[in-house]
Amino acid sequence: MYRSKSSPWLHEWPTVDVTRSKIRCTLTAILLLLATGGWVVPVAVFAAPATPTNGATFNITWGTPPGCLEPPPEAVTALAYAAGLWGMWISSTVPIEVSVCWTPNLSGGDVLGTGAPAEYIYNFPGAPLVNTAYPIALANALSGSDLDPARADMTLQFRSDVVWSFVLTPTHLTAPVYGEDFVTVALHELAHGLGFTGNMYEEWNVGFCSHFLNPCPTPYDRFVVDSASIALLSYLPNDPYTLAARLKGDANFGGPNTVAANAGAAAKLYTPTNWQPGSSLSHLDQITFQSGANRLMTPIYSGVTRHPGPVTLAIFQDMGWLRADGAPNVVTSGPPIIGAGQVVSMTGNLVWSGYAGQPITYTWTATEQITTIHPGLRAMDEITFTWAAPGEKRITLTATDGNASASATRAALVYNVTASGSTQGNTNHTYTFNAAIAPEITTFPITYTWEATDQSPIVHANLYQTTDSVLFAWSMPGTKTITVTAAMAGAMTYDVHEIVIEGLVLDKHIFLPLVLQQSW
Numbered sequence: 001m002y003r004s005k006s007s008p009w010l011h012e013w014p015t016v017d018v019t020r021s022k023i024r025c026t027l028t029a030i031l032l033l034l035a036t037g038g039w040v041v042p043v044a045v046f047a048a049p050a051t052p053t054n055g056a057t058f059n060i061t062w063g064t065p066p067g068c069l070e071p072p073p074e075a076v077t078a079l080a081y082a083a084g085l086w087g088m089w090i091s092s093t094v095p096i097e098v099s100v101c102w103t104p105n106l107s108g109g110d111v112l113g114t115g116a117p118a119e120y121i122y123n124f125p126g127a128p129l130v131n132t133a134y135p136i137a138l139a140n141a142l143s144g145s146d147l148d149p150a151r152a153d154m155t156l157q158f159r160s161d162v163v164w165s166f167v168l169t170p171t172h173l174t175a176p177v178y179g180e181d182f183v184t185v186a187l188h189e190l191a192h193g194l195g196f197t198g199n200m201y202e203e204w205n206v207g208f209c210s211h212f213l214n215p216c217p218t219p220y221d222r223f224v225v226d227s228a229s230i231a232l233l234s235y236l237p238n239d240p241y242t243l244a245a246r247l248k249g250d251a252n253f254g255g256p257n258t259v260a261a262n263a264g265a266a267a268k269l270y271t272p273t274n275w276q277p278g279s280s281l282s283h284l285d286q287i288t289f290q291s292g293a294n295r296l297m298t299p300i301y302s303g304v305t306r307h308p309g310p311v312t313l314a315i316f317q318d319m320g321w322l323r324a325d326g327a328p329n330v331v332t333s334g335p336p337i338i339g340a341g342q343v344v345s346m347t348g349n350l351v352w353s354g355y356a357g358q359p360i361t362y363t364w365t366a367t368e369q370i371t372t373i374h375p376g377l378r379a380m381d382e383i384t385f386t387w388a389a390p391g392e393k394r395i396t397l398t399a400t401d402g403n404a405s406a407s408a409t410r411a412a413l414v415y416n417v418t419a420s421g422s423t424q425g426n427t428n429h430t431y432t433f434n435a436a437i438a439p440e441i442t443t444f445p446i447t448y449t450w451e452a453t454d455q456s457p458i459v460h461a462n463l464y465q466t467t468d469s470v471l472f473a474w475s476m477p478g479t480k481t482i483t484v485t486a487a488m489a490g491a492m493t494y495d496v497h498e499i500v501i502e503g504l505v506l507d508k509h510i511f512l513p514l515v516l517q518q519s520w
């Protein structure tokens with residue numbers, strides 16, 4: 001060991017404060033909420049943007065006095081060098097804006113550096129995972145546009161009072177040196193800024209994933225599982241104590257690319273028995289990975305390196321980053337919100353600079369769906385799904401030529417609507433009929449359209465409420481059908497309710513001759 005562990009980057013605290021975390025829903029702005037004229041449901045197609053894998057560029061802005069000290073020129077050069085390395089491993093058509101501060105006073109503790117996304121965005125056009133807090137650099141990459149041009153995409157800090165080594169080249173890696181290796185630390189903090197960040201946390205043996213400290217769940221959080229392969233987020237609603245226990249002892253990154261890169265197992269994350277804010281969950285396990293190729297993202301400095309390792313790059317790919325290092329990528333498209341019973345189409349495409357025309361096998365797995373295998377394809381793939389039950393559905397597409405493989409994951413939310421009300425009634429009485437959406441989503445405006453026998457349609461447009469009601473009265477007896485359609489974010493679903501309207505005994509004597517008169 002030529003490198004002491006005496007100055008770890010342990011205890012990093014996230015540098016995202018609440019005022020920097022802006023939650024936005026840009027999805028509805030670009031969606032045409034469709035008129036509810038019939039049951040042939042057009043599907044909002046969220047096409048993936050052009051997906052080159054040519055790498056990424058970084059624009060680095062150093063903070064100036066008095067907030068930050070003037071950095072030495074060597075630090076400026078070394079950070080640009082580290083960013084350039086990341087720019088060869090991941091792709092974005094949008095330049096990644098880095099805000100960095102050279103300071104003796106890191107916010108949060110005695111560490112070498114910090115790194116965090118500057119902002120998170122939910123449900124932007126092109127987001128593969130619904131209701132997920134995407135670090136903005138990744139959101140920009142996935143949407144193919146700068147979703148917030150006014151702001152930096154990540155915030156870094158480096159300690160100004162550390163004896164740093166600013167050596168760039170790999171020859172440095174084999175020789176003992178004095179000082180902390182700046183490029184290694186910069187690669188590590190850039191990874192956090194790009195989204196290697198879990199925002200679930202523990203307090204008083206309760207697990208949390210909320211908007212208060214850091215937007216949650218991040219794409220990273222989405223793939224964290226315990227040893228039984230149960231997603232940690234699934235404990236959140238009903239068993240936050242178990243979530244806390246897992247965050248302090250059993251968390252692994254279980255995305256399909258990561259499992260493939262880690263010899264078939266989920267990658268163990270750093271989960272000490274005492275929760276360490278900013279360090280627990282957001283790193284690879286120290287003991288498992290400190291001596292190998294994936295040591296960059298362990299929490300305690302464990303050696304000079306110039307590469308994140310295959311597991312960390314696979315984690316980036318599972319989060320949604322496209323790799324630029326020649327590895328195959330899969331890009332999918334599909335709707336984020338789906339109505340129960342609605343037929344939706346999804347597409348998948350292999351994006352791979354090394355592709356030479358060989359047949360590709362696409363395998364679709366999805367919640368409550370039979371696994372579908374499409375072998376021998378040489379172009380993009382397409383599939384349709386229909387879900388009856390509401391809830392979040394995960395869709396994973398894996399493409400392989402038999403040797404190399406890559407996967408992409410989507411998460412969509414299926415909702416349904418239930419109509420209720422009286423089932424029997426009399427003529428010339430007013431009855432109330434109710435509609436209720438499940439799950440109770442108020443992220444997007446909902447348009448309720450009521451259609452009923454012998455009634456004009458009633459539209460209640462763009463409500464941010466999960467229930468609606470309507471009043472109907474009939475002058476003629478008979479079985480009346482009431483249909484409510486709930487449209488949201490380009491998706492649609494409906495339910496049918498029936499009421500039998502009987503004429504009053506007195507009415508019947510009067511009513512029947514009237515019918516005869518009208519029909520002749």
Ligand SMILES: [Zn+2]
Pocket residue numbers: 009012188192282283299
């Ligand atoms: Zn770290």
